[in-house]
Amino acid sequence: MKGFIRIPVLISMIKKEFAQVLRDNRMRGILFGPPIIMIIVFGYAVNMDVNSTDLAVIDEDKSSMSRGLIEKFTGSGYFTLYSYLHSEKELASQMDNGNVETFIHIKRGLSKNIKSGRTSEIQVIIDGTDSNRGAVISAYVNEIMQSYFIDKYLNRVKTVILLRSSGVAAGTPGVASGFVMSKGVRVVDRAYFNPTLLSKNYFLPGIIGFIVSLITIMLTAMSIVKERESGTMEQIIVSPIQPIEFILGKTIPFAMIGFIDMFVVTIITILWFDVSFKGNMLFLFFAAFFYILCTLAVGIYISTISRTQQQAMMSFFLFFIPAILFSGFAFPIYAMPETIQIITYVNPLMYFIIIIRGVFLKGVGFMVLWKELLVLVIIGITLLYLSARRLSRRME
């Protein structure tokens, strides 16, 4: 009898889990609400793109050239003219208030100098409080300057970009890149895989990994701890049910729910948010299976260290937050110190996010991602074995 998994027992375990989850308001609330709300909120909210930044201008030149430049800025769609200023003093207060993020100072004589063959300087000051955003704006400024002066007097214009309050950052004061090159040569950047460089293309696939983890870990841990809390665990232990039957009965339903959630948010990402899906859906869900093994294992482990559902919730966050931080979901791993990078190597979410992004954006599959998949398989099986053993020891 030992070691022989009884299918009817498994089926009735699964039936019971679904009945309980669907009947429990708290549990049912977790199932589909948060995943869908999260993907929609993140889809609109987590946006590192700079679409509109308020611009202030001091135009001392007041020439057709300077006006043309300002129009070029406002016409780009990235900049909205907030106001014309008269002195740099005014600027300081506007920037401190957060009214203005970008400031252009066109000195008197710009047009005359350039036309007569001399060089002239345009000063740009960008609010660098958010260094990422500052760098993006700085790139836009470069792009606009470059295209405005391209044919005319490119090598005579010197744009000085200063990032305010972040010290020396991306836009180090100095000559902006486009302007030191010799006339006629122009570098055209083109981003592969995410040509429009929209951050939603990058983040939404990551969020799919995030949601799958949340659902599967929470449901598994909570449902086991709930048995202990309500005393039913004792009745289970005293019955001839085998730990393996119990563990399978506790994980299969939540793996199924995890898959359904993943499918729903993937579809929303593709159809609602227009994130192009280039790869193979089957491969993605095949990889997800092994990732879900990891999360179920974590859920089981949390259930063995928590006596109450509150404790399980706390333990969940203690695991989940570092898992997100060290997954490359938001903060690039290459930028982390090497010692910290080592931590990320054992983080299954990191591999899963690489796989999701690879499948979504690059359209790659097994041939490229087999290493990540292999690591997920190894981590998944090991973790599940260890936590299942831990739970069954506690059951005997």
Place this chain on the structure above:
Amino acid sequence: MEHVVEIQRLTKKFGDFTAVDNISLSVEKGEIFGFLGPNGAGKTTTIKMLCGIMMPTSGEGRVSGYDIISEQERIKNVIGYMSQRFSLYEDLTVMENLEFFGSIYGLEGFRLKEGIDRVLDMAGIGERKNELVKRLPGGIKQRLALGGAILHNPPILFLDEPTSGVDPLMRRNFWEIIYRFSEEGRTIFVTTHYMDEAEHCDRIALIIAGEIIALDSPDALKKNFNHVVYSISTDNFLDVFEKIRHLDFIVEAAIFGTDIHIMCEENIPVKKKLSSFFREHGVSSYALNRIMPSLEDVFVGNARRFSR
């Protein structure tokens, strides 16, 4: 007689604390065996060891012939266990609970249906079988929990304080079911701290601080009690009670209605001592009668002796 439960020198320690201290006992087939003791005396720990869900620190035991240390899995198939806490799923219906617990005991199809029908009938909840368990009143829940424990028709039942928190009528009803089980030849091992319930048992073990201090049938325990109990009827029973409760020859004094019950050690001239005491303190009208000790008296007397 066939011994269905047998334990020798069973001990369970949690760190420095000894929950069950070197106890030995045996229970015969069909017997209702009571385990009587205060909370924390080690009753639940003993039951858990017998059910195979807790490892003893030392000692040995057999349930239905299976070793409680090495054959726990076999024991689980022949016992029914009802824990102190209500332990069915409150968020499932009666039927869902019974189907689930039946199936984890390996019941399927006809046998499952038969088991469920028997339980619904026994607990008298056929018409409420599709209700959520949390909506049922306490007494019915209790009977349902008992039903959950006997779905698979086990020959041995372990009931851990099965009637705690149940009203007296329901308790009586519950005990009628237990008697029926006993008549069917099932062995029942039941813990309680209700004295009146202990009276229902064929034999009882008094357990205090992990040790069995007495073990016999309720009648024999009373008969062989090495104390005598007197009932005093008097007008001013409250005053008298206050006066005599600390007398050195009285082991225990308690008020029962308007009477005072006193317990004294044997071979002490209680009547003589009391009448001279009452004379000195001006208590003139009183009646003193020797009465049969109750189980509670037996328990208290033994507990006193034990703690000394």
